[in-house]
Amino acid sequence: MKVQKITVDNKSYPLYLLLDKDYQVIEPVMRFIKYLDNTGKSPNTIKSYCYHLKLLYEFMEQRGMTLNDIGFEELANFMGWLRYPTEVKVIDLQPKEAIREETTVNTILNAVVSYLEYLNRLGNFKSINIFKQARGRNFKGFLNHINQGKYQKNVLKLRAKKKQIRTLTSVEVKQIINACHTKRDKLTLLLMYEGGLRIGEVLSLRLEDIATWDNQIHLTPRDVNVNEAYIKLRKERTIHVSKELMALYTDYLVHEYSEDLEHDYVFISLKEGYYGKPLKYQSVLDLVRRIVKRTKIDFTPHMLRHTHATQLIRDGWDVAHVQKRLGHAHVQTTLNTYVHFTNQDMKNEFNKYLEGKERKK
Incomplete structure (x- = not known):
């Protein structure tokens, strides 16, 4: 997997694509990047999304999965993998320190879920109900008022430790x-x-x-x-x-x-x-x-x-x-x-x- 920076003739700024192990463009990601660009996302944001999605595809490749295999449990496993990357069927009994903090994992997951939402809206992606089960923030449907204000709360989000950042004298x-x-x-x-x-x-x-x-x-x-x-x-x-x-x-x-x-x-x-x-x-x-x-x-x-x-x-x-x-x-x-x-x-x-x-x- 590789994130590739490209120049586009009618763009004054760079864009980014995700390439697979054979250096072929991953088409769904390319369409998503185009969508982000069309909706005014900054080049740095687009670059970050590419790197976040690269992690998703590496996770799927390691486990022999496709996008249609992704469900609630797979996303939960992906969260765990982001913190403690391991090979498939390898159980490490030794306590390890997470390689990514909770806020970083939440940021990556938010990008991934946005990507899955985009694919769901296109109608060609069979997966979980992203809106209700895996959104990185609380999500209110447009008929929320009928349900007396009750809506699916965020369940795929790590509780981040609140940091007290030191200020200088x-x-x-x-x-x-x-x-x-x-x-x-x-x-x-x-x-x-x-x-x-x-x-x-x-x-x-x-x-x-x-x-x-x-x-x-x-x-x-x-x-x-x-x-x-x-x-x-x-x-x-x-x-x-x-x-x-x-x-x-x-x-x-x-x-x-x-x-x-x-x-x-x-x-x-x-x-x-x-x-x-x-x-x-x-x-x-x-x-x-x-x-x-x-x-x-x-x-x-x-x-x-x-x-x-x-x-x-x-x-x-x-x-x-x-x-x-x-x-x-x-x-x-x-x-x-x-x-x-x-x-x-x-x-x-x-x-x-x-x-x-x-x-x-």
Whole structure:
């Protein structure tokens, strides 16, 4: 099995196909990918779906199954296989650590069930009632009101452990930024920290997106980016940054950026032999690994974004404003995923509450 990246004449961005062991295109997956593309899914989403479906087909091949053999029990076995891959009829009595976390398994299963739903809608796939038995989320049928609100609950979904993602202190952030050797690297990390941007959003920036005179950065979705960096949800938004960050951007352009480039990507490679090429996702991950090694501070790029969101809430920002700044589709995502309060935060807020009660007496 292989996921193959392809270019299409009438598309300005790449698409992905799934090939079998004989390097033949798997037709149902190709039709599904076309459907995803036609309904506006991003290239990165389509790529992820291809890799998720690759796992399904590897599972079926290992067990000698076809799509028509898939039932409720087979999907449940697939979930178990994702966590603990084993050969058919092999029973491992030794305790093993799962190779995939619950959230990862749920994400893969959601893609697989979407694929099976699509095939069911075409009418040429005999399988279980996907809508009622295997959906990754609670599913309400269009006659749900007749059934007094009772509907089939999600049964094929692992209970994910809620992670408390650590946020960085101001001292740690300063150490991280000071450990950068180039203005480009400092600017990259500061945009994730002060702007709350994702890696893809940082790397997708073009010179025309930066309004230095107004300290604004416009995040503009584009169908094609040669470095395959895209804006999640394809939603346009504008964020405001400090004068200091914008001054760093200007210094970067003056000292490290060339005016002779044939493109207008903001972030470029500074390596000899690769100078001027648009920076890629892996380069940012490599940068973070180097900074972790220099500072001994264990952090991830997304932790900078988490820290930014939490600090905004601590400083009194309304959560709806934080949601808009971060580019979330739902305000609950902001609350559940990106906002983290420490015990000290809770203590400080309770003390404010007590002080307010005293003043009212």
